[in-house]
Amino acid sequence: MKNIWKQKKIKVKELPSGDTLNINVISVSGHPGPHIYLQAGIHGAEVQGNALIIQLIDFLKSYKATINGTITMVPLANPNGTNNKNNTYTNGRFNANTGDNWNRNFIDLVTLKRASFEKFCHKNKQTENKVLFTHFKKWLKQTLIKIEKELKDKNQIHENNEINLILQKLAIEADGVLDLHTGPIATYYLYTPEYAKEVSKYLKFENTLVIPHYFAGAFDEVTFHPYTELKKYFFSEFGRDLTLPFESFTLELGSEEAFDLESGKRDVARILPYLKYKGVFPSNMRIKPSPIKNQTIPLENFKTIYSKQSGLFHFDIKPGETFKKGDVIGRYFNAQKIKIKNNKIDHLGIEELKADYSGKVINIFPSAVVPQGCELLQVFKY
Amino acid sequence: MKNIWKQKKIKVKELPSGDTLNINVISVSGHPGPHIYLQAGIHGAEVQGNALIIQLIDFLKSYKATINGTITMVPLANPNGTNNKNNTYTNGRFNANTGDNWNRNFIDLVTLKRASFEKFCHKNKQTENKVLFTHFKKWLKQTLIKIEKELKDKNQIHENNEINLILQKLAIEADGVLDLHTGPIATYYLYTPEYAKEVSKYLKFENTLVIPHYFAGAFDEVTFHPYTELKKYFFSEFGRDLTLPFESFTLELGSEEAFDLESGKRDVARILPYLKYKGVFPSNMRIKPSPIKNQTIPLENFKTIYSKQSGLFHFDIKPGETFKKGDVIGRYFNAQKIKIKNNKIDHLGIEELKADYSGKVINIFPSAVVPQGCELLQVFKY
Amino acid sequence: MKNIWKQKKIKVKELPSGDTLNINVISVSGHPGPHIYLQAGIHGAEVQGNALIIQLIDFLKSYKATINGTITMVPLANPNGTNNKNNTYTNGRFNANTGDNWNRNFIDLVTLKRASFEKFCHKNKQTENKVLFTHFKKWLKQTLIKIEKELKDKNQIHENNEINLILQKLAIEADGVLDLHTGPIATYYLYTPEYAKEVSKYLKFENTLVIPHYFAGAFDEVTFHPYTELKKYFFSEFGRDLTLPFESFTLELGSEEAFDLESGKRDVARILPYLKYKGVFPSNMRIKPSPIKNQTIPLENFKTIYSKQSGLFHFDIKPGETFKKGDVIGRYFNAQKIKIKNNKIDHLGIEELKADYSGKVINIFPSAVVPQGCELLQVFKY
């Protein structure tokens, strides 16, 4: 038996000219098994995930054996964002028409349909795990379809939830979700929900951010949140402690606007151990051990440093590098602050930004031109 | 005694070039009395409020008597937004750097400092009204200053809350707040909190939207929310029913990108009865009765109709006009849907949008080029 | 014999997502006769021409007789521009990626292929008119195809000339070209080349701008320039004075971002006399005489008034209205210029703009927020 490849073109947007934007959903299936879902570029400028997907397709194409389960891959998952060029820049983070962050308005099924969720829990409180989770996937799917119908009937489908619903439906029955992003100018890092911290180590990332189980509308959250709610409800109501067979992660693959096919091969190597762990590949498959050591940090220690000034900024420390308290992180240059007094240079217009604590730089503002109050850099605080 | 005029230039932003953006805060004071605060253009393209402010200054300049209290006026309250031109367009609704709506991230004092708030309530549970509210203003001011200091110490002042804090501080001791906005292409309408519904009738607006007392981050909300929380707490905890001496309203003065000094005079006439009601003018001051009849409607009947299609859109019903269920609201034109069959025109590419219910058009999308899912129009549903 | 309708979808752009933008070219043909070409929206926000085209299609659909010749109509001729939304604004005048005005970089065949042009003239110096112009159309077509091939071979097809070449090819054999535009906020006006001044009166426009015969890259120019060069060459070299059977006009149909189907009907009435003059309709066809009186003015009297200041601007005179020297055209408001002195209002921040000469306002800046140096208004100077 061979792996079966399929593709499906889905319309995600009609343009004012009457033309349409579409996504090309690729999937490959072998023996019965887990369903892994990958998408790249919900933020339109964060395109490196596409290199991972192509190289994964290429890897699977030449993989001789039959895989277990299905891998669904959505390259360029948000053509709205990727097509939105402003001069050379890809203005892909926010919907240019509404200001909304493309990765914020996904729909939280459990909150929206709480009564139905609790009814489901009570009905299945003694159902054995495997069947329970199969039922739960069905409940998720039916609930999403119901919500979509309600929105349509009330004419409440706006520009963002149009594409959100399409992507959510594609991932609704998955057992593992990898949402491929990048930082602005960034090192590699990973977001994992707290409960999946151990599993996250199968993804070979130098830096791992552990996020709590609340819901803020991002794709990783929207996919894991029903499961963490299920776990919470079963434990608090029935005293039953479920082990969740589902995880969802946001993978930050370096810098935006960059697309490197060679890095894409290395990116595949980062996720292969996870695919093997999930059972896509047989347990005796040989994978070269990764030299990467995961470093895990709670979300509260992931700090944004806002720019106190405006001007040009020189970074003395680069993403991936560590710093100690008191180190010069970088230097502001403000042209209006060059001062001459008594015919001599009194001030060069340069001021240092020093670290208030020790840590590691994760990502930095992708332009040297920094407005006051911008997210100058994000760091792991040790 | 004469009215005393003052002005104060406040820096609200440093630009990358090192130059600064500033607001010019104008105030006029007479005898002791109420403090009324007006600001125009927190959404940078919504500039008609400036015409109201200039004409109010002109009116007060030639007003012979001494007013009671103080009126503070902030024209061009958000230079970030007003200066943000993109070709001829003023891209003033969202922060171009962060995507944030400029009128969403104001700081909710009571939620942030709940313990301190409750302590205040208990301490003052028997304080008589006048003194209570004087104390409350002090608490508001001190709390805001404290929050600002905390944000600064933690380096958490980002681009939006920089200006938010400045404007919030200017209004923190006001007895009445008028936040001057406009719709996209719109008729005149007004937002009032539920508790101020009766007072809102002193503002002569054809259409009044009654909003509930929760907090979503807008300027009107941030200013009234502490008062509604106070009222709620005193009633539920002490059984004491306070009459609030404070109101805050959002005034929608027609269409964005428009600035009409003659309309500005009429806009002043719309607010004079409120200023008189608040005591700024003596109760025997004669004001010509306004022919405008307020129509009030709950927020839940204020409906957004999202565009189901993309293309060009012809509006058959204009802002301020009413429609019946089944009426043609407008017509989509999609150039790709012009169809020719057997050498004949089969379809002109035009489709009608019909009303699902009766109502009145309040505002419409300001461009005939409509993307799928945009806010095509907002209506009062009868 | 019936009129034959045809349509043709032409791809004009591939997007980064791999999707495509297309135009839907509609044509109708009857008996042999003239070829009239209309296109709407090369500037993407100037969409009223689409209403004219739809209403013309509707008119022709119900026209019982057979027309002479062919009418080619291209609605939404530049999907690049029309789809380029920035919030609610259609950023359709300049290519967002290159800064180029979409109506400037058309290709001037005669300048580029001067030697071939002169050879053509000499070869045909005694050819009788009708045959001469038939040959000339062939020369135009072959030359354009040749240039396109050369550009492709040298890999010099950039974003703008991709669509330019497509539109130029569609119009290359036309006998009359109507390029449908609008102003920003504007009255109706028309551009005619000097030599077609008399014919232009068949287009019922209140205001007509006469432009000289040089070439600046706009679509009307690119289509008439080869003909004016031909006329010039024949006269100067052979002393033969050709009467040109071709005209091309730019029609300014009011304001950008506006689309009014009812106005579209009136817009059709403005061009019917021209279509009749060209022979599309029989000479005995009855057309209601238009009450519109053309006013003609040379290009040098069409003046741009740049904004001397920044701020908000109130227009006292609207497009279509006349003014006398010394009249107040409008008033600037600069919030920083509100001045208080000795506790009194010293300056309201308002300054008048007065007319240096008498004239008529043709179009105005479409936003009240005016940056220093912007094209504040354009006028006919009497």
Add this chain to the structure above:
Amino acid sequence: MKNIWKQKKIKVKELPSGDTLNINVISVSGHPGPHIYLQAGIHGAEVQGNALIIQLIDFLKSYKATINGTITMVPLANPNGTNNKNNTYTNGRFNANTGDNWNRNFIDLVTLKRASFEKFCHKNKQTENKVLFTHFKKWLKQTLIKIEKELKDKNQIHENNEINLILQKLAIEADGVLDLHTGPIATYYLYTPEYAKEVSKYLKFENTLVIPHYFAGAFDEVTFHPYTELKKYFFSEFGRDLTLPFESFTLELGSEEAFDLESGKRDVARILPYLKYKGVFPSNMRIKPSPIKNQTIPLENFKTIYSKQSGLFHFDIKPGETFKKGDVIGRYFNAQKIKIKNNKIDHLGIEELKADYSGKVINIFPSAVVPQGCELLQVFKY
């Protein structure tokens, strides 16, 4: 005698909010001598020149001897462009309001005032070189002031020529002009006019583009063009061959959006030999010989390769690297071209771009998201 430092704040723009943008012009003077003018960032995102200027100031500050002449330095020479942020991107190349390239509309004195220029030449046809050039500088200055006055009187100062005139006036009496730019993502390169090819070697750049003496509106051109016209006129009319004591160069210092103070030191080392050649430093000053070898190439061999497709693009060759005919320059990825046939991967969606000739990559598109027809890369063709 010590070097004298001065600074001058010049207002270059009034904003709609009434605030102003300014430049901070820094100069240092010693003994009488040449006037060298440097400016950075006329394209607002090209900020590395500011690092050069700061490091040059720092170098001169600690330079113990007295320099000859004056060095004028304008950091952040175009605050309009540098302040124009769109999300994190600095949209600094084109005027966001007019679409104009900020480095294109400078004023060509000789063309505009041809009669006066020729009169000047005739009057000075026998004037000895030194005096001639002193007179010529005066003519340049007076002519520019005259043109400015005429534009102002006719109300023709638009947004671009406002700042253009200011910068042109600052440089009008210079003996050497260094306009500091960067490419998008680029190696270091230099533009020199043909006549200054030999002198250009004192600027230590790996790649030098030789441009002809016509005028296209850029700052380097506007400054050297009067001199090349003078040389041309004197030679053709009087048979006198002038050696020009003036040069103007555009220096491309790497990539836009980047600001590196350490590179700034190396950038200073690149220009020191030129300053010494001009006489700013004594001829016996020791400068470490630069290891950089200038490679010179005529403008016609500087080729732009436009993108034939849309999609993501992986560059196989980086700026500064050479390639041979047939080499793979990079690879397009088009998500819609992934094709599955008979349940197998038929096409990965990847296509190669091969070189048609040998050459060196100078700069590349700064985003992996490439629209069809964009300037994908610029190369030196060998």
